[in-house]
Amino acid sequence: MKRRTLLGGTIAVAAFGLVSSVEAQQPPIKIGMSMPQTGGLAGGGKPSLLGIEIWRDDVNAKGGILGRKVELVVYDDKSSAAETPAIYSKLIDVDKVDLLFAPYATVPTAPIMPMVKQRGLLLIGNFSFQVNSKVGHDMWFNNAPWGPPDSWAASFLDIGQKAGGKTMALLAADQEFAQNLAKTAREVATKRGMQVVFDQSYPPNTVEFSSIIRSLKAAKPDIVYVASYPPDSAGILRAVNEIGIGDNVKLFGGGMVGLQFGSVMENMGSLLNGVVNYNSWLPEKSMYFDGTKDFFDKYTKRAVEAKVDPLGYYLAPFGYASGQLVEQAIKAVGSLDQKAIAKYLRENTHKTIVGPIAFSADGERKETAVLQAQFRGVADKNMEQFRSSGKQVILFPENLKSGDLVTPFEAARK
């Protein structure tokens, strides 16, 4: 008996809190999401959220959408998949939000995909990787620049092959995102008849990479494709610097998460030089679109107060872009009808601060806009240097290219 009253009480309190908060005569447009603000993904979740918040403030300063203000309803999912179903149920059934954004990253997003599909709801993805491939939801749109799943590995291997690379080593973290990257890399390599001479997954929380790098080096690969997570990325680069990687390596990097974050880059300093890694946005001339500069002016100011990544290149502008996507779609459709919004998003190309975005049928980008960029001339302990162009030279895609590959890897590190 006791447990039911308690449970009922909880729900009543939760529901009550909501009813009282919405009182304006023109109800705001509510956009609901969970966002990792604690746990392992918080380092990405926080800047991403800040990007979305800046969009909200910009939109509201302009008078909102359809004359209605935008309100964000955000809960912390603690970077855990176990939390998101209840949170999104709350957002849908209790908060009755008008639109849904997905949390940053794949793991927290995966459990809500079947749910939004079943209910026929629009979901704007946030840097998750291939969560829709099995679910097949036609109202899913990912803000990430990934594009077709294999394009990422393909572009990296292209660069390597052009530089004369024939064999590949693969080093991946034993965690979901890295494993997905490694899988596509393996497939692309097989398709191209490229020999994989080293293929290892290392466990999370590996402290010391010297021994792994040593055995990787012994395999003498031309191309080293690394799919790693923030703490390991730093450890791997350190070990590479200390142990060396051999003169035959022409290209090193690819899928190292973490080298996009300001604090990590600052800490790594000159160790980064020569690494060719994926990215989503960089302060190169080719990357500035309408509003991009304005956005970063605001972000830089607010990031200090919020204690989040001072650079915020990787995720924050895409958070802003998510907002721009729905903003344009709602304005064009003239209502909050999710089916219509989805139709509009699918059929048009949208202008955002990260460039034009067009979606293919699976809700991913039509074409990949994942950058492959090489670190050059990076000095130690200097955050500000990354704000100027030339520190990360874009090698791919062609239309954004800002320089050529320096190879071999050991030479590029100097």
Add this chain to the structure above:
Amino acid sequence: MTNAEARVPLLRIVSLTKRFGGFTALDNVSVDIPPGERFGLIGPNGSGKTTLINCISGAFRTEPGTVLFRDEDITPLQPHVRTRRGIARSFQIPRPFRSMTVAENLMVALDFAAHEHVSVAQRRDTMMSILTQMGLASKANASATKLSQVELRKMELARAMATHPKLLISDEAMAGLSSSEVDEVLDLLMSLASQDITIIMIEHIMQAVMRFSDRVMCLDAGKIIAIGTPSEVMANQRVQEAYLGT
């Protein structure tokens, strides 16, 4: 003692040896204890008394040597099985079940060691009669942590009694007690012995051992150095050396 029964010992220890690493705690100990005997076990500290008890009650495993109880080899049996066969003990440092009341402490023994299945009410009666005999009836519902030293000793004996033992081993049940309390506990043990229970008593208080025992055995460095009537053992030179010499 001199009757025919004495030839079928209740407890029979044959060439028992126990080693801890390189240290030999018991060295080829053999002894028979006939039913109904009051058996005193003495020896200086570290002579192997408690080790011997642990071997009898099953807390320690022995490789060479066997322990026979009522003509059955109990060497491979676990302690709780031995308890059910009729070997009960108290501990040198009392080990009550602290989260329980005195009554509950005894109920554990009655629940697990009772031979036949009896009703809860009957078990309660048994418990109360044991407590009354031990002079603990008024403490039945007190927490075991609230007992005085002598009460703890008595409760341990009561708990051991609740397992319906044929052999009761009392390990220094009088240590740290006042002389009047020693007498009290000694009287209790005597009265238990008169109920057809064989008792092995380890004790440092010589007077108590002398008064209590039919027979006394003295251990030193894991070996039996003397066994016989109390006065014989006391007169033994090696016993005197063991106690006074080292």
Add this chain to the structure above:
Amino acid sequence: MKRKGILFWIGAAVFLAATFLMTQVVGNQYPFFAGYVILQFIVLAVAWSILGGYAGYVNFGTSAFFGVGVYTAVFLAKAFGAPLLVQIATAAAIGALMGFALGLLTLRMQGIFFSIATIALTIIIETVITNWRFVGGAAGIQIERPPTTPPFDNYVQMLFFVQALLVVLAVAISRYIQNSWIGRGLQALRDDELAAECTGVPTLRLKLMACVISGALMCAAGAPAAMYLQFANPASAFDLNYSVSALAMSLIGGTAHWSGPIIGAILLSATQQLLTVTISSEVNVLLLGVMLVLFVVGAPEGIIGLVRKIFHSRNEGKE
């Protein structure tokens, strides 16, 4: 005793009827999502306290059992498309086996050594699952729910009711254990293992029993989580959070009585659910820490202990 037993079963029946009615009447989905999580933690806490509370063996491996439950369900769903009840039953069986193996391997160890061994076991099992490609490996796996079976028109409602059944089962077992000779034996061995053994308590067998029952229930609680999340990855399924929560809930509620872990689980997980959708930040984690410290310091016997203190005049230790 008898009357209390009847009251208990009436209460359980009312609880089940109410949860069932809720699935038929309430249209809003959120109570089921949030309620499911709370019920799941009740089962975990109750199961944990059978070994951790009654026997005093602190199992840090709740997440190992939970995760194995999740992956049993994932495997069965993927390999055979097995229905939910089969998943749960199999998970319980595997959990029992796991508990038995863990017990055999480790119960001869005293106290904290057992806890450390359970940590080791968790990491080993997680590594095995991480390297098992069939169930998705490290990358995780998305699982499709089978169609909903009547009388439920929504899968989460069904899961909610199934978890409620598990709660009743777990509580009934826990209550039975406490009131029976098993409970007294476990309590005795928790206080003093040698003394218990020498009082006739078959300690190893009782511990194994507790381990098996506790393991089976934990695994069973984990199995429906696969269908609840429709996704599983090792990092989430073997989250340390499950281990800490089960322990914290039992202690906050109090382990001296079967109702303690229930109270603790409801209090803690309801608070967490509430905080997730209100304050929703680091403060949430902070609160768990502060609550743990405060309760452990201020109410060492948990809420049950506090209540007993208040009604001290009643005869204590009985039920």
Add this chain to the structure above:
Amino acid sequence: MDLLLDAVVIGVLLGCFYAAVSIGLSVSFGLLDVPHVAHPAFLVLAAYLVFFINEHYGIDPLVAGLIITPLFFVFGLAAYRLYYETFERRGSDAGVRGIAFFFGVAFIIEVLIILQFGVDQRSVTAAYIGKSWRIGDMRIPYRMLVAFGVAMALTLLLTLYLSKTYMGRAIRAVAQDQEALRLMGANPIRVKQWAFGIATAVLGLAGALLIIVAPIDPTLDRAYIGRTFCVVVMAGLGSMSGTLVAAVILGVAESIVLTMFGASWAPAIAFAMLLGVLAVRPQGLFGRRS
């Protein structure tokens, strides 16, 4: 063969690092029986303080570690006092509740770190980070040599302290028999408090090592609960040199698996070893209990 030798060398150094971060626990848990699951949280906290000092004053991380050592000593004294007042004083069965208490403390520390330093990964700079020492074909990172040095120093100092000084012997005595100690005229609580202070103080240097060897983030402590307890238990409670040996065994095993076999199996191997040790020798390799 070259690779194997390499793996062993790196493994030994890695093991030394594990020893350094575990040795405090070997005192607090191994000798004092305090179920200190917040030990890794204290460790991460120390690492963050080292980061703070390094970042703001440009002081070498090892020196920074030494600077916070007295602070941590006092912190340890206070922590034990709190622990004693709430648990040991009330008598037995602190076990479960002690664990819960320290879990709570660990969570609080974690959140405080997030509030103060944010969730971003942090690391320090020093001359010996990022460079390596060449011997023939082999290259050994200097930071691992630092770990080696610190671990050796800590083990040696603690072993000497525990065997040569009056207080050290009292600490070992308190682990064996409190009553005997009381008879010696020493206050066991004082002794334990002092020992806990020392156990916490060594975290200053250990925390410096943690951030020297690899970058840190606020939730890193969770990864070290298993490792540190594994080392201390495998060693056998309370043996300082045993801690070093057990940690080195763990490090070498991990390193060999990482190099020679599937890297992803490394954690399972390490912990399977622990289970094996516990099953055969429940008292650990160098256990104090017979």
